[in-house]
Amino acid sequence: MQARTRWARVLFPALILLILTAAFLFSRVWPLTAYVKKGLDIAGGVRLVLQGEPTADTPVTRQAMEDAARVIERRVNTLGVSEPNIQLEGQDRIVVELADVHDVERAREMVGKTAVLRFVGPDGQEVLTGNDVERAQAVQDPASGNFVVALSLKGEGPKKFEEATRKYLGQPIAIYLDDEMISNPVVQSVITGGQAQIIGDFTAQEAADLASLINGGALPVKLNIIENRSISPTLGQAAFQKSLQAGAVGVALVMLFMVAIYRLPGFLADLALIVYLFLTAGALIAIDAVLTLPGIAGIVLSLGMSVDANIVIFERIKDELRKGTGLRSAIDVGFHRAFAAVADANLTTIAAGLVLQYFGTGPIKGFGLTLWLGTAISFFTAVTLSRWLLVLAVNTGWFGKRSLFGIREEVQA
Structure with a gap:
């Protein structure tokens, strides 16, 4: 037995087992969908x-x-x-x-x-505005235990505030946010150093939100x-689950069709589809993409591109087998002759997806992203991975019958 055959007989079943085990783990035990960020229409x-x-x-x-x-x-x-x-x-x-x-x-x-912030003296004169604030931070006053917003002033702010506290010593300086008074503290001493505080009956969250509004600017x-x-998250999750169920049914029907028509190549193409789904989910997680319902549609469409590529390739292989070409030669010729058509179809779809992602808005961007990303991955799994698995299967010597490739064996009279 040749070394190539021995290695193929070890590697081929090991890969089948690995892919099927990964399919179970990443769909049931550690579902990848749990790690993909969900968009508004899914997460609510x-x-x-x-x-x-x-x-x-x-x-x-x-x-x-x-x-x-x-x-x-x-x-x-x-x-x-x-x-x-x-x-x-x-x-x-x-x-x-x-x-x-x-x-x-x-x-x-x-x-x-x-979020227009203003400090106003008792005579109605504006002392400071949000433009004088460099940074706001929610802190807890160690003396009172209350939450306050500490302000660091910039530019002319420290000088203006020092002059105002000297002028209004013993009098209140009101603090307004969008014409709503949020605090009216009495000046106890002249404040230097460019530091100020907004004191009020704030919770920790309210103080943090006020600081964020000031930092963000008016x-x-x-x-x-x-x-x-x-x-609601419940409604979005229901739509997501229905989309997943519909996708699962569609994938199952496609896989059954591939096995029924193309036998062994169809089964190996199904394994490549499983790998495609893992790689697509992993890519979305890696780039921190947000999955939306239109994005799921893009994944399903790119999955269809993968199946279409396999059909074109396998029909070429069947044509060669009908001519009497050997299995290994038929695989090489079939992939070679189908490559140009498959590449053209995938490249045009990738280009369309990139245009939709770049020029589209909202859900269209998500659809464009998953379309071109999924198509690029499906091109790899349909052309490279499927071919590698098919050649490996043939090298085992276990699949020599042409009927396993969807070709009827001729019966000698």
């Missing part, structure tokens, strides 16, 4: 549409809306939301989609507040929430 969350409202002092411009979107993004980052979707819509609207948000009211408050324009839609 909130979708807000904010419209700019022009005033006499602040007209709504494209630049102002872009600045507002950046301020909202800084605020949203403090919520710990995975991959928030913040985009401009038209000239005066911003769409904010926050997935897997548990405290919806807090998210709305953080996104929609203008919105350059007033924004009104014109659409406010919440998706």
Whole structure:
């Protein structure tokens, strides 16, 4: 027995066992879907549409809306939301989609507040604004145990605050956020060093949120929430489970079809499909991508591309076998002749997916990502992995009958 045959007879069953074991572990014991980030339509969350409202002092411009979107993004980052979707819509609207948000009211408050901070003396004179604040931080006062917001001032802020505390010594300096008084402390002494505090009846979360609003900066324009839609995690999870079930049924039917029509090559193609699903899920986890329902559609479509590539290749192999070509030669010729057509189809789909991801918005981007990523992976599994498994199977010497490749054996008279 040749060394190649001996190695093939050891390696081939070992690979089959490895793939099937991995399929069980990564679908039942440690499901990869649990580690993939879910989008708004799966994990639930909130979708807000904010419209700019022009005033006499602040007209709504494209630049102002872009600045507002950046301020909202800084605020949203403090919520710990995975991959928030913040985009401009038209000239005066911003769409904010926050997935897997548990405290919806807090998210709305953080996104929609203008957050104009002002320190005002008893005579109505403005002492400081949010522009004078370099950094805000929620801390616990060791003396009282209450939570306060500590401010570090910048630029002319320390000088202005020192002059104000000297001027209003023994008098209150009111602190306003969006024209709402949040604190009215009495100046006990002249404050130098560029440090200030906002004292109020804050919880730890309220103090942290106020500090985040100040750090994020005030919105350059007033924004009104014109659409406010919440998706419950239960509803999103139900849709996700139904999509997975539909995908599982579709994959099972495809696998049965491949085995029924192409026998051994179809079975090996099914194993390659399993590897494709693992690699796709692993890639989504590795790049920290967010999976949405349109993204699942992209994965299913790229899976179809993989099956289509296998069908084209296996039909070429069957053509060669009908001509009387040997198994190994038929495999080499079949893959070679089908490669150009398979490559063209996959490359055009990858290009389309990249265009959708780059120029699309919202769910379209997720669909484009999974489409090109899944197609690239399926091209590897359908062309490279399937061929390697097929050659390895033939090298074992166990599968010499042409009927195992979907070809009827000719009966000699």
